[in-house]
Amino acid sequence: MVTIQLITVKVTAEPSDAVTEGDTVTLTCSVSDVTESMRLVWINSDGKTVVEKTLKEEKQEQGLLQLIIQNADRDRRNWTCVLFHQNIPKVLIPYYLKINMRARILPDIWIITVSSYLFVKLGFAVGLICCLKRMDRISNNRNPPKATGNKETVQLQTLNSDADLRSSNK
Incomplete structure (x- = not known):
């Protein structure tokens, strides 16, 4: 046994x-x-x-x-x-x-909230920059730059304003 x-x-x-x-x-x-x-x-x-x-x-x-x-x-x-x-x-x-895994809802919500906030701020900043550039272009088209120190422009203005010179040119 x-x-x-x-x-x-x-x-x-x-x-x-x-x-x-x-x-x-x-x-x-x-x-x-x-x-x-x-x-x-x-x-x-x-x-x-x-x-x-x-x-x-x-x-x-x-x-x-x-x-x-x-x-x-x-x-x-x-x-x-x-x-x-x-x-x-x-x-x-x-x-x-x-x-x-431990539920991590709070940190995920915080990350999404901060990311969304920063994304909105970035969008606002880009939109503001584009708007300012557009306004600058429109302003430049309405008020063309003035001539300063250009002799030909000054002479033409003188010719057009002086009555004796205008009659002699004709």
Whole structure:
């Protein structure tokens, strides 16, 4: 007769549903019926050990290792619980933490409001510049520039104004 002792490893999360970014999450890795020295380890997505616990064989305990994640975010959602026996990984249980984005309605409304305000100001400034240039063109067409210092214009004006010179030219 052969006796097989079954050891189970289980990973749970509290809260169990998807969490919102910034929430606190507790991941629990549990091992049943520890009969010899083992080590439980939580490893992050970079492969670094975050927390670990050595389970002793003489205690006949249920091994439990919790990882508390403060301010859950999208960069920290892949975790792995590893059960080591004599420094050899025997069980690896990956856990993917589902994280919803926090609603960011207020910052989005603020950005849209400021952008709209600046767009209206820019439109007003461009319209004002175009209007001033148009008014300047109209003003220049009605009042042509006067001659100043041009000898031919002065002589023509003199010829036209002097009665003796006008009669001699005829």
